[in-house]
Amino acid sequence: MEEKVIPDIVVGRLPLYLRALQRMAEEGRQVTSSQELGERLGISAAQIRKDLSQFGEFGKQGTGYNIEYLVEQLQQILHVDRDWDLAVVGAGDIGSAVMRYKGFADRGFCVKMIFDSDPDKVGTQIGNFIIQDTALMEGAIKAAGIKVAMIAVPASHAQDVADKLVKAGIKAILNYAPLSLNVPPDVRVQHIDPAIHLQRMTYYL
Amino acid sequence: MEEKVIPDIVVGRLPLYLRALQRMAEEGRQVTSSQELGERLGISAAQIRKDLSQFGEFGKQGTGYNIEYLVEQLQQILHVDRDWDLAVVGAGDIGSAVMRYKGFADRGFCVKMIFDSDPDKVGTQIGNFIIQDTALMEGAIKAAGIKVAMIAVPASHAQDVADKLVKAGIKAILNYAPLSLNVPPDVRVQHIDPAIHLQRMTYYL
Numbered sequence: 475m476e477e478k479v480i481p482d483i484v485v486g487r488l489p490l491y492l493r494a495l496q497r498m499a500e501e502g503r504q505v506t507s508s509q510e511l512g513e514r515l516g517i518s519a520a521q522i523r524k525d526l527s528q529f530g531e532f533g534k535q536g537t538g539y540n541i542e543y544l545v546e547q548l549q550q551i552l553h554v555d556r557d558w559d560l561a562v563v564g565a566g567d568i569g570s571a572v573m574r575y576k577g578f579a580d581r582g583f584c585v586k587m588i589f590d591s592d593p594d595k596v597g598t599q600i601g602n603f604i605i606q607d608t609a610l611m612e613g614a615i616k617a618a619g620i621k622v623a624m625i626a627v628p629a630s631h632a633q634d635v636a637d638k639l640v641k642a643g644i645k646a647i648l649n650y651a652p653l654s655l656n657v658p659p660d661v662r663v664q665h666i667d668p669a670i671h672l673q674r675m676t677y678y679l
Numbered sequence: 680m681e682e683k684v685i686p687d688i689v690v691g692r693l694p695l696y697l698r699a700l701q702r703m704a705e706e707g708r709q710v711t712s713s714q715e716l717g718e719r720l721g722i723s724a725a726q727i728r729k730d731l732s733q734f735g736e737f738g739k740q741g742t743g744y745n746i747e748y749l750v751e752q753l754q755q756i757l758h759v760d761r762d763w764d765l766a767v768v769g770a771g772d773i774g775s776a777v778m779r780y781k782g783f784a785d786r787g788f789c790v791k792m793i794f795d796s797d798p799d800k801v802g803t804q805i806g807n808f809i810i811q812d813t814a815l816m817e818g819a820i821k822a823a824g825i826k827v828a829m830i831a832v833p834a835s836h837a838q839d840v841a842d843k844l845v846k847a848g849i850k851a852i853l854n855y856a857p858l859s860l861n862v863p864p865d866v867r868v869q870h871i872d873p874a875i876h877l878q879r880m881t882y883y884l
Contacts, residue, residue, distance in 0.1 A: 489874070490859065558877070558884075571772035571773050572873065578873075581874040581877075622884075648877055654720045656718075662883055669783055674690060675853075678690075679763075679850055
């Protein structure tokens, strides 16, 4: 794993494996197989075995995978065996929903701060968080050493926010604004745009 | 295009091209090139030309692409030259944010109804919509002929909701619940799970 470059498409499937395995663990399960995992995920058992084999030998033939062990290994591989602090920019509907979202627990993320540029919102609370002024964002993120951020502002502001986040040292951005962001090569961006996901399906309808 | 099977990864890029082109059109632009489009999207110009050439001849060498024409063509290819009615299931934070989301206009989608199983929510309003009882979902969706739905319920209820949507004739599901859904082969599912997207980036950090 040290030197080998893993294709990004393989990396993209690992979080799905981890999520399914964590769910099995919650169900009290201890052992699973690539067949069962594949059925849950709609991915072939051969594909799963091939993907996991890139990182080591996790299962024994005939006995399957120890779920707890494989969860730990995948958490290490994906670097979520620790909690990453998150900064959220934009306190509209989506930003607020993210702040209240319970789904980050046990998955490696913890929301730490939220910013908005609307003077009517700055200083008010969402859950336990006080909305801070976007003007203070760069300093606050740097001081806290935060590396991961979410952008939930209108498209017209998103590139400007992204530029400021990059200056603040952010290395991974989850972008809810409906446009592609330009960032330096050492910064990762993932996009969530429901219309894009829907259009990808209507092609087939 | 009639007989040729287009790889799903190519289909997945078309909505990104469409979004960027629609944005250029809003900016008052009339002509673009694969180079410019590529710079906006972080995709190579050669890749864009290759993807588009699968569907026909949209640009002239030296003069580039007519933006309005290419938007129309991509809308036809993706079947969003019409509006698809949407049913939303789950009136929590995410479902409510989706109901209020303005980003579907001009992108082929129109939210038509929302359902929840919580008696305290049924009958109350989100925007202009009255939340309906999930028990009535199958009949209401069938009667309206809706083919596209979003699931925004807790993971523990999502498969059950998906089964009911399939019975109601839904053919495309955008799933916000953090688990993989099992559906028949003629039903498409796309997943939005922020933790999955984040884990895909922390691998590289």
